[in-house]
Amino acid sequence: MVRTGDLLDALLAGGRRADRMTHVRHLPAREGTRAPWPAWADPDVVRGYRTIGVAEPWEHQATAADAAWSGRHTVLSTSTGSGKSLAFWLPALTAARGAVAAGTLDPGRIETVSRRAGTLYLCPTKALAAGQHTALDQVLAAAGVRDVRVATCDGDTSLDERRWVQEYADLVLTNPDFLHFALLPQHRRWARLLGSLRYVVVDECHAFRGVFGAHVGLVLRRLRRIARSYGASPVFLLASATTSDPAASAARLIGVEPDEVTAVTVDASPAGRKTFVLWQPPLLPGADVPWTDLLPDEDPWATPVPPPSSATRPDAPGLPAPDDAWVVADPAFPAAPLTPPATSVPPTPSTPVGDATGRADDPAHPTSGPRGTGERVVTDPHDGPRRTATAEVADLLTDLVVVGARSLAFTRSRRAAESVASATRDHLRDVDPDLADTVSAYRGGYLPEERRALERAIRSGDLRALATTNALELGIDISGLDAVLVAGWPGTRVSLWQQAGRAGRAGADGLVALVAREDPLDTFLVHHPEAIFDAPVEATVFDTTNPYVLAPHLCAAAAELPLRSEELDMFGPSTLDLLTELVERGALRRRPSGWYWTHAEPATRLTDLRGSGGDPVRVVESVTGRLLGTVDAASADATVHDGAVYVHQGATYVVDELHLDDGVALVTRRDVDYGTWARWVTSTEIVSVDTEVAWGPVTWGFGAVDVTTQVLGYQRKRIPDLQVLGSTDLDLPARTLRTTAVWWTAPASVLETAGVAEEDAPGALHAAEHASIGLLPLLATCDRWDLGGLSTALHADTGHATVFVHDAYPGGAGFAEHGFRVGPVWLRATRDAIAACPCPSGCPACVQSPKCGNANNPLDKAAAVRLLDAVLAHAPTDDDPHATEQHPTQP
Template sequence: MGPGELLDVLLAGGRRADRATHVRDLPARPGARADWPAWADADVVRGYRALGVERPWEHQADAADAAWSGRHTVLATSTGSGKSLAFWLPALSAVRRGAAGALLDPGRIESVQRRPTVLYLSPTKALAADQLAALERLLAAAGTRDVRVATCDGDTSRDERRWVREHADVVLTNPDFLHFALLPAHASWSRVLSSLAFVVVDECHAFRGVFGAHVALVLRRLRRLAAAYGASPVVVMASATTSDPAASAARLLGVDADDVHTVTTDASPAGRKTLVLWQPPELPGGDGPWASLLPDEDPWATVVVAPPPPDVPEGPGGADGAGSADGPADPGDPDGLAARGSGVDGPAPQPAPPTEGSGPVGTGERLVAVPQDRPRRTATAEVADLLADLVSAGARVLAFTRSRRGAESVAATTRDHLRAVDPMLPALVSSYRGGYLPEERRALEEAIRAGHLRALATTNALELGVDISGLDAVLIAGWPGTRVSLWQQAGRAGRAGAEGLVVLVAREDPLDTFLVHHPEAALDAPVEATVFDPGNPYVLAPHLCAAAAERPLRSEELDLFGPRALAVLGQLTERGILRRRSSGWYWTHAEPASRLTDLRGAGGQPVRVVESATGRLLGTVDAASADATVHPGAVYVHLGVTYVVDELHLEDGVALATRRDVDHGTWARWVTSTSVVEVEREVAWGPVTWSFGQVDVTTQVVGYQRRRIPDLQVLSTHDLDLPARTLRTAAVWWTAPPEVLERAGVTLEVAPGALHAAEHASIGLLPLLATCDRWDLGGLSTLVHPDTGHATVFVHDGHPGGAGFAERGFDLGPVWLRATRDAIAACPCATGCPACVQSPKCGNGNDPLDKAGALRLLSTVLAHAATSGTTSSV
C-alpha cells in the first residue's frame, strides 16, 4: 500500500480528517550511481553485488575514495542512504590486501607484515551487533574466510577478549570499552593498535553535549596511543544530516576542519513520503481524569502537594502556581545507554541529570495543576489506535514513543484493539526498548525484518542505524526533541527508495500544539548542529589523567588535547593529582585513572530485574530511575507481560518480581528540592542578586498510586521509604525582589509564568555562549525560594560536580540575559512558542508560561545590570 492509501486508512473515511492539521508530500528523489573504485577488493565487490548492490551511490564512492586516499572523512546523509558501504569498502579492502601480502616470501622471515586492523565505534551495543551481522552476511556472500570480525565490549568474556586481542582484524566496540578497558590496557592490545588502519565512528551525531566531549577526548587518547605504536589511522565518521558536520567531526577528532573531507550530497534514491502533523481530539465532556493533564508516558509525573514551612509566605490562594520541578527523565537515556557500560564498576550512584523545571516541590511552595478547558486525548492512546488500523491494513510500522513505559503501553493497547478484529493479529505487534536482554532485542529486530512482526512500538532505541528496511509507515508519539531526531525517525519509513507515510502525533503540550499548527517550525527550519566542548576543563581534566596513566604525557602531545590542556595540567600538578618530571606528566596513584569519569553520567550500574520464582533475568533498569520504576509494589511490564515487584535491593542492584496479571499500573510520587550549598561568586545589580555556586538538587520517591487501566482511576495510594538522591552541581541564579517584580509590572498571579518563561529561554540561549547542549542543563524557577527569600531563577549543570556551563553563564551574565530578552522580543508569536519560551523537555508541560511577563521582567533586570559593576568573588 502507498502512503496515500495508508493515510486514507488513518483518516477513517473522513471521520478523523480534522485531526490532520498539515499534510505535506515530500517528492521522490532519483539515485545517482558511480563505478566501483579501481582499488576496491574484487571479492568484497562481488559480495556487495551478491547482496543486490550492483554499483555504489555517488556519495558512497566519494567518501570511500577519500578514506582510501588517507583523508579523515565525514559522511552526513539521510537514514537508509547506505553509509556503511562507504566505510566498510575501504576498511575491508585494506584488511584483505594486508592479509594477501602478510607473507610476501614464505622463505624469508623479514618479509612478514602485520595485517591491518579496524576499530568500529558506535554509541550502542545494539548497533555494533547489527553491524556484525551485516558484515558476516557480506563476507559470506563474498566467499571470503580470511577476515576475522568480532564484537568486544563490557559483556565479552575474558577468553573471547583474548581471542579478539590476538586475532581479530575488525573489532566492533563502543567508546566506553575504549575508555575503561582497551586504552588503559593498551600493551595487551598492541597488535591492534600498531596495525590500526581505520577507525570508524558510526552515528557520530549522537556524540553531543558532555557525552560528546568525553568521546572526543577518548578518540584523541586513541590516536595518541596508536601513534606511539607507529600507526596513523584514518577516521571515517557517519552521521545523520546535521548542521556543519565538518566542524563537528573536526572537533571530535582534534583536527582542523580543512583536514576532514565532507560528503553531504545524498545520491541515494528516496521514495515519495507523505508527512502528516496530527492533533488528537478533545476528550468528550471537556474534562477527564486529572492525570490526563500530565505527560502520559512519564512515570514521574504525579503531582505531589508539599506544605510550605511556616516561615515562607504562600503565593496567591496558597499556591505559587509555578508547576512542578522535574525528576529523572528517560529522554536522556535512549536505548538504555546507561546500562551499556564496560562492565567495570563505576562511581557511586547519582541521580539522572534533572531537566528543566518550574517550581520546587518541597522548597516552600504548594503545587497546583491548573486544568485546561478542553483536555485532549493522550498521544500514546491515539498512536495505539492508529497503529492498530495500520496493522489491520497489512502495513509494516514503527511507532516511536518518548519513554520505555510509553512503548509498552502502545504495544499492549494496540494488541487489545487488534484482538477484537482478528485473534491472530496481536501476535504481530511487540514493544522494543532499552532494558531488554540482548538476545530479545536481536530476535525482535530479525522478526520485523523478516515480516514475522508487522509493528514495533519503540523508544528512540531504533532511531540509530540498526538496519530495518521495507517499512510502510512511522508513527511518532510527541515531538522527539530535535529536528535531527525527527528526520532520523521519519527516515525509517520507505527506506531503500520505497514510498512511506510519517505521522507526528502531538502530545497535550503547548510545544507540540504549536508545531502541528506551524509546520514551518518543524519541517522547514534547518537541523541543529552537534554541540560539545572537548576543552571544558571539567571534562578535560580526568582524560588528561587517564592519558598520563596510559603513557606519560609529553609537552609535544598537548596540541592534541587543545589550548587549555597546559593550564589544566598545571592545576592537576598543583593539587598533587599528577606529578611533573622533565620527561612529562605522570599518574602515580594506585587506582585506575579511568575511574575518575563516567562517559555517560550513568549514575552507577543498572538494576537487574529478576523473576523471583525462577531466578530468570527479565531486563535492566538504569540506577537513576530504579526508585520510580521498580520500587516494591511497582508494576513492571516486559514484552507485554506484567510483573509486580516484591523487593528492591538497591545495594545489590537487584529487583525481585513475580509474574502476575493485573488491571492496574503504578505511578510514583516524588518530591524534589534545590538548595544553595555555597555561593562562590556574587554581584549586586541594584536590588537584583546575580550568583554562582554549588547547589544540591534532591529528588526522593515518597510513594506511588495504583491506577486502574485504562480509565486511570486511583485505586489506592501507598507510601515508600526510599533514599533521597542528590545531585550536587554548579548553578547560576538571579533573584527578583518584590520591588523588581512591581517595576516590571509582574503581579503575583503573573509571576510564576514570567519566571518559568525566563528560565526556559535562558536555558535555550546558554548553549550559544557556553558550547554545550540544552540537554546538559537543568533549571528551576520559583516565586519564593527559602535560601534567597525572593523570586529566583536557577540554571544548573545537569552533571555531578558541574561541567562549567553555569559558570560560563555567570561570567557573561548581561550578555546572556540580553540575548535571552532579544530572542523573546524578536519572536513573532503572540504568547510563546518553541522558538522562544517553550521547552522540548519541560517536566511541567510548559505550563504556566507568560511571554510578555518574562520580557518585562528581563528588561527590568537588565536595566539594573547596566548600572552595576563587574562580577566579583565573595
C-alpha cells in the same frame, strides 16, 4: 508494500478522523545515481556485495570510499537508509585482505610482512554494533571470504573471547565506553591491533553531542595518541545523519582541522515519495467547554508583547533570535528565521486583545487566547483535555497493521512503548487474534538476545509493528518499513528525521505521522509546519577544551603513557595551564620527561562518559530467578519501587522488593488492571556561594548546589481510564546531584516594578528560566540537555523569587560558570529572544522547552519580558564598569 494512499486513508479512517490532521506535506521522490566500483576495491569483496544485491555503489558511497582509501579523514552525512556503511566497510575490508594492504605499508619494516590493516568500529550502542556485525558476516559469506576476522568486543564479552579478539581480530566492533575503560588503559594487550590500525570508523557520530560528545572527542584523541606510539596513524571515517556543517563537527570530534576532513553530503541514493502528516488527537468527550471559562473576565496584566523595532540577531537584522529548540546552538551557523504563521498575527498596541468575552475584536482572525490571558493563539479556541498521544498512536498503529503495513511507533518513554504495544494487541484481538501476535514492544532494558530476536522478526516480516523508544532511532538496519508514527516531539529535528527515515527505506514510498502530546510545545509544532519542515537541523555541539571534562581525561592519558610536552596541542591551547593545576592538586606528578599518574586507582574512574549515575538495576522474577531486564539506576526509584507495576512484552509484574544496595528488583508475575505512577519532589539547595554580584536589588550568584530528587510515593491508576484507585507512601532515599549553578533573584520590589502580581510570578519566572536555558548554548559551547533549571517564587536560601540554571553533571561542567561571567549579555539575549519571537503567547522558539518536567506549565511570556526588563534596568553597562560589585562569598 502497501500504497501510501492506502496508509493515509487508514489513518484518516475514511475521513472520520480527517479533522485531526493539521497538516500534510508530500516530500518528493528522488532518483538514485550509481557509480562504478573503485578500481582499488578487492574483487572478492565486490563480488560479495553484488551477490547480496548491490550491483554498483551509489555515487556518495563511492566518493566517500575513495576519499578514505586515499588517506583523507572523511565524514559521510546523508539520510537514514542511504547505505553509509558500505562507504567505510569497502576500504576497511579491502585493506584487511592483505594483498592490497601490504603495498601501502612500509616495505622497509619486516613486521609488515605479517601485519594486516586493522579497523576499529565505534558506535553509541551495543545493538548497532551487533547489527553491523551481522551485515558484515553476510557480505563476507556472500564473497566466500574466510581470511578476514570480525569480532564484537564490549563490556559483555568474556575474558576468553576478549583474548581471542586481541590476538586475531582484524575488524573490532565496540563502543567509546569500552575504549575508555578497557582498551586504552590496557593498550599493551591490544598492541597487535593498535599497531596495525588503518581505519577508525565512528558511526552515528551526530549522537556524540554535549558533554557526552566532549568525552568521546577526548577518548578519540587518546586513541590517536596511543596508536601513534605503536607506529599507526589511522584514518577516521565518520557516518552521520544530516547535520549542520558536518566537516566542522567531525573535525572537532577527532581533533583535527576542518580542512583535513572531506565531507560528503550529497545523497545519491533513491528515495520514495514520503507523506508527512502532523496530527493532533481529539478532545475528550465532555470537554467542549473551555477550561478558561472559569477564569475572571478581566485581566489587568493582559498586555501584548509588541514586536521589537530593532534586530536581536547580528546576522539577520529585524529577525528574531530563536532558542536552540529550533536552531543550531552555535552562532557560527545561524538558522533561518521563523516565519509568522498565516493564521495568526502578533498583537500590536493597536490590536484589541483580551476583552471581556475573551475574543479579540478582529473578525479576520477569530482565534484568540483563553479568557483572562489577553493573548492570541493558533490552537482550537475551544481547546481542552485531549486524548493522549499513546492512546491515539495505538489506534493508528492498529489500523496500519490491519491494512498490512509494516510500521514503527516511536514513543518518549519505556512505559509508553509497552502501553502502545499492549493497547494495539488488545485492539487487534477484536479484529483478528492472529494479528495480535505480530505486534511487540522494543526498548532499552530488554536482554540483548530479546532485542536481537525482535530485530530479526521485524526485518523478516514475522512482526508487522514495533512500539519502540528511541532505541531504534540509530542505524540498526531495518528496511522495508511502510510507516512511522512518532508519539510526541522527540526533542530535536535531527531525531525526528532519523525516526522518519525508517519509513520507505530502499527507495520505497513511506508515511510518517507526528502525533502531538497534550503539551503546548507539541501543539504549537503541529500547527506550525514551517518550524519542522522549513528550519535547518541542529549542529552537533560540544567542547573538548572544557576543563571540567578535559582534566580527568588528561589524568587517564597520563596513566596510559606519560604525557609529553609535544603532545599537548592535540588536547587544546589551555592544556598546559590545566596540567599545572592538576600537579598542584596532587592528581599528577611533573617530571622532566613529562606528566605521570602515580595513584593506585585507575584514572578512568574519574569520569563517566554518559553520566548514567551508576550500574543498572536488574529486574529478576522472584519465583524462577529469571532475569527479565534492566532499569537505569537514575530511574529505578520511580519505576521499580516496591509495589510498582513493571511491564515486559505485555506481561505485567508487580515489584515485591527493591534492593538498592544490591541493584536488584524482585518481581512476581501478576495480571493487574492498573498501572503505577510515582510522586516525587525536587529541590535545589545552595551549598556554597563562590561568587556574588549585586545589580542594585538584584543578586547574581554562582556556586555549588545540591539538586535533590526524592520519590515520596505512588498512585495506582486504573487502565485505560486512569481513574485513581489509591495512593501509597514510600520510604526511599533522596537522590542528590552536587553540581554548580548560576542564579539570579528578583525581590518583591523588582516584581512590583515589572507589574508581575504574586499569582503571575511562577509563570514569568518559569518562562524566563526556559528561555535562559535555551540561550546559554549560544554563549557556552554546550547542549540544552547538558543543563537543568529551577524557578521558584520564593527560595529558602535567597529569600526572594529566584531562577537557577545548573549543569546536569556531577561536580559541574563549566557551563553555569560561563553563564555567570556573561550574565548581562546572556540575560539581554534571553529578553530579546522572547520579545522578538513573533508568536503571541510563547512557543518553542522562546519560552517552551522540549525537556520541561512540568509540561510547559505555567508559562507567561508577557510577564517574563516585563520581569527581565525590570532586572536588566539594574544591569551594569559598558561605560559604568563600577556599577557591579563582585566578591567571593562563603555560605
